[in-house]
Amino acid sequence: MDTPSRHEVLKGRGAAFDPPNRFEKIHLEKDPEFLEEDFEQGPLPTEVFKEKARSIISYNDSPDVGLGATVNPYRGCEHGCIYCYARPTHEYLGFASGLDFESKIIVKENAAQLLRRELSSRGWKPQVVGLSGITDCYQPIERRLEMTRECLKVFAEFLNPVVIITKNYLVTRDIDILQQLAHHKAVMVYLSVTTMDSQLARIMEPRTSQPRRRLDAIRMLAQSGIPVGVNVAPIIPGLTDHEIPAILKAAREAGAVSAGYVILRLPYAVASLFEDWLGRHFPERKEKVLNRIRAIRGGKLNDPDFHSRMEGKGIYAQEITQLFALSCRRAGFSEGPELSMASFRRVQDRQMELFA
8 A cells, every 4th residue: 555645645735844934943853663653643624722912903015015004813824835935924823834823823812902992093094905915814714713704894884994815615694794885985805716626626726616616706706896906916936937828818707897917926945845745736737837936037037126026136036027918918907996995984983982
């Protein structure tokens, strides 16, 4: 009987191991002699940790991000996308960016209460808020915990505009709230579509909705009067870049009105995780893909510099940009609707009401 591969053992997970935490001096490594015991353990279960957050709206001044304020109800993400640039954020919590990131999920259980308090503050300046900025707010655990839905209720209460970015069909569950926001031009939903290949999606983003379901979500949202767009993100040079025209065409036919893209980023340990993943699933294409990435990242696997980290540099990056622009024109995309702050209403914090 052949020894099962590590990928078979960790069914439903994107990463196959935990790379060392760059902030920790001690790193636990399993003894190869006892590896067979690991094979008998089966799929890695998800652990949930509750957190009482002190604040919920995060701010950034990056010129590469169109949103200055974001809300993240969760830390870590069950979707397990092997390429996720947010994986290294788990290292700040003492965890690893590999399996820990997708199996140890921190839940900000007071997210909605904090959001209501911060939006009701006199210091709050009405602005578009992203939901989420790091991990997917509609990851599988949201079906049970409904942290995102509770936050959306607060946005609808204040009519503060919000932009949602997700890979999960679960967003359609909240159409009732999204319609309230859409009536006041206070919401935009983006579905990220990386590939149209269901088999590739299954091993690259194991717990996300399949590409067909994401297109179904776009269609359902559009038919419900909710502005929806598509993110071709991330584009993986040498692996998924050829799918740009097909993704845009399918999304436009489903009802998407705007489109964006981001080229693959591999910060810190994500590079080693992605290299390992390529070696396990696409050994014959591994060097081609890595060389294409280096070609747009100045000879490296990652470029952290502002203005270039999202789109890359060089001839090959220019070709991707041109292909995306041409495909958008052919599909008939526009810039999408502009969200409005006109309907924002400041609702007094309920604790203050009780005090009064």
